[in-house]
Amino acid sequence: MSSRKKVLFITSNAHKVQEIQELVAAESRAITIEHLDYNCPELQLDTVEEVARESATYIRDRIAIKQPFFLEDSGLHIPALNGFPGPFSAFVFRTIGNEGILRLMAGQTGEDRTATFKTAVAYCESRTATPLLFVGTVKGRIAETARGTNGFGYDPLFEFRGKTFAEMSREEKNKRSHRSRAFMKFLTHIT
Amino acid sequence: MSSRKKVLFITSNAHKVQEIQELVAAESRAITIEHLDYNCPELQLDTVEEVARESATYIRDRIAIKQPFFLEDSGLHIPALNGFPGPFSAFVFRTIGNEGILRLMAGQTGEDRTATFKTAVAYCESRTATPLLFVGTVKGRIAETARGTNGFGYDPLFEFRGKTFAEMSREEKNKRSHRSRAFMKFLTHIT
Secondary structure, eight states, X not given: OOOOEEEEEEOSOHHHHHHHHHHHHXXXXXXXXXXXXOOOOOBOOSSHHHHXXXXXXXXXXXXOOOSOEEEEEEEEEOGGGTTTEETTHHHHHHHTHHHHHHHHTTTOOGGGGEEEEXXXXXXXXXXXXXXXXXXXXXXXXXXXXXXXXXXXXXXXXXXXXXXXXXXXXXXXXXXXXXXXXXXXXXXXXXO | OOOOEXXXXXXXXXXXXXXXXXXXXXXXXXXXXXXXXXXXXXXXXXXXXXXXXXXXXXXXXXXXXXXXXXXXXXXXXXXXXXXXXXXXXXXXXXXXXXXXXXXXXXXXXXXXXEEEEEEEEEEESSTTSOOEEEEEEEEEEEOSSOOOSSSXXXXXXXEEXXXXXXXXXXXXXXXXXXXXXXXXXXXXXXX
């Protein structure tokens, strides 16, 4: 019986746990992902990389977690809106939602509808380690209307090669998403 | 010669320093406000009270400031947008600006244009004190277009009894603003 490495994923978002569990299974990685349902304090910083790193540092220094752990921060970045909603994507989604994003994008066409999804995974191997960052991005565009019922958050707005993330099966989205790209880099590092 | 109490205002926003200095002068308060130009880390929390309290706690615990200090966090809250932009007002202003708020409010009329400005001042008397909070609010409405050139931030959008804050003189705005209401409560407490 092989001893599988265990790492703890700290997140309050069950969708994200499911995404990485499916990747681990699909790739037959020799790792067990455990889940701690905790909503980590996040700083108001301008990039998801900084937010993830600071959150990991906070947990490392303040919370008695002895095993290796990771967390992630993700954001939708729209250049025509100067990077909005960026690292505040969760709050913006809770308040103005996809409807608000569509209003802000009214009248934008062509290249001006470009958007990038980005995930930064921050991994702490031990209580003394500096968090390591693994970043995944995917470039797409903001659809003219919300389409599809899969996924969560901004998925119905984010169009990649003609389909929104919410129109893709989980398997299809997992092949393309910013989060799975960041998770894959991370899994490759630790296994 | 009376010995004037000194307190340190920690903020990177010169407008806010000017506002409180003018209040202190207008009210002849026996206090000297010193200024430390520092952009304190702010957590992503849902209220300006929590953001101000956590920032003050952070400074108290991590930075060697021996004298009494205070800082403030302010936000514009629009009920029709579920409280957006709230504690993230600064980031939202930098990215989508007043133009973005107007787009989000398009079609809203009457009561639905209601908005509240809120300031929370957090004051730490000593390295062992729990931060005290002083909150000021002002209720107004989001104007149909930006008007006026005084003030800063959302002032051209925030209408109070027919005039936007940006159409008021500083003296006039100081009599009405959320920030001066919070500052006055704070000054009354410490002098």
